Amino acid sequence: MASRHKPFARKLRLLRAVKSNRRVPAWVMQRTSRRFTKHPKRRSWRRGHLQL
Numbered sequence: 001m002a003s004r005h006k007p008f009a010r011k012l013r014l015l016r017a018v019k020s021n022r023r024v025p026a027w028v029m030q031r032t033s034r035r036f037t038k039h040p041k042r043r044s045w046r047r048g049h050l051q052l
Contacts (some may be wrong), residue, residue, distance in 0.1 A: 013052050017043070 006014075024039050043050075 010052055014050075017050055 010049050020041065022039070023042070024036050029037055
């Protein structure tokens with residue numbers, strides 16, 4: 001996947017994976033009185049791999 005020329009659909013899937021790999025927003029933590037502090041689907045680039 002380190003090739004330079006990627007198909008556009010794969011780029012979109014990679015972009016979606018990058019966008020979804022964020023922390024839980026602060027307002028969500030505040031609204032739920034800190035019940036949700038960690039994101040259950042958080043992925044590390046070194047540990048977890050994507051199925052593209």
